[in-house]
Amino acid sequence: MPRRTSFLFILAVGISLLESAPGRGDEKGIKWMPGPYSASLSEVATVQVEKGYLFADPKETRKIMELVGNRPSGNESGLIMPATQGQDWFISFDYFAAGYVPDDEKGNIDDAAILENIRKGTEAGNEFRKEKGFKPLHVVGWYEKPHYDSLTHNLVWALEAKEESGPRVVNYDVRLLGRRGYMSVTLVTDPESLTAHKPEVDHVLKTFSYNTGSRYAEFVKGDKLAGYGLTALVAGGAGAAAVKLGLLQYLGSFLAKAWKLVVAALIGLGAGIKRFFGSLFGREKRKTFDAP
Secondary structure, X not given: OOHHHHHHHHHHHHHHHHHOOOOHHHOOOOOOEEOOEEEEEOOOEEEEEOOOEEEEOHHHHHHHHHHOOOOOOOOEEEEEEEOOOOOOOEEEEEEEOOOEOOOOOOXXXXXXXXXXXXXXXXXXXXXXHHHOOOOOEEEEEEEEEEEEEOOOOEEEEEEEEEEOOOOEEEEEEEEEEEOXXXXXXXXXXXXXXXXXXXXXXXXXXXXXXXXXXXXXXXXXXXXXXXXXXXXXXXXXXXXXXXOXXXXXXXXXXXXXXXXXHOOOOOOOHHHHHHHHHHHHOOOOOOOOOOOO
């Protein structure tokens, strides 16, 4: 049996069994706003959530972050994910009102120093993951080194990490510079799916816009300055950045806790999966993305 097929089979069994376990009935789902929907992001920007996608507001985004083993940043602006089950990726938005970040370092970004800082931030976050029942996560290296687009004022990179005895995860990060801060946009997926999902991020970002008065080009002398440049921005600004876990890592840890139950029964798998995702994420059974 192929590795992915085997994983999905075991996952289906574990979900079905835990669906009937004590305490499942009182689990609250996530409150989603289905597209088409124009979502406000921290009152400084908007993004269009199209048909076939779901949007979670800051409060719900924080709940999702904790649910999948990520420490909330406190700066959550929202989260977008596909409504279709089986699409295990999401795009998170976090706004940091750090001040104006100058881009004069665009030709001299120290990726080695950045990588070390992110490693430290990720290792520090492992205590939180352990408390939540997740395995430690370790940075593997760059999947795509940082590069800056002077035209759009977007800083882009991708990092690969691996959960101990678990699957790998890729964070594809974009920083959208604004007048008084920056929007951190992160695609969380698995390495094999990054190429397929990157166009999703590009499509979403085409619908993103800062509100009038918050755009990078509207900076005027006297505005607050961040006090650091692009290198420090990739590394986490004033603190240490950390890689985010995805849905597959959540499901892997979910299965690890339920492993002893897996051999108990093989009945009601389809209904169990449907009820599990319905109660947990509130996603509709089947929807497709209609490209413009």
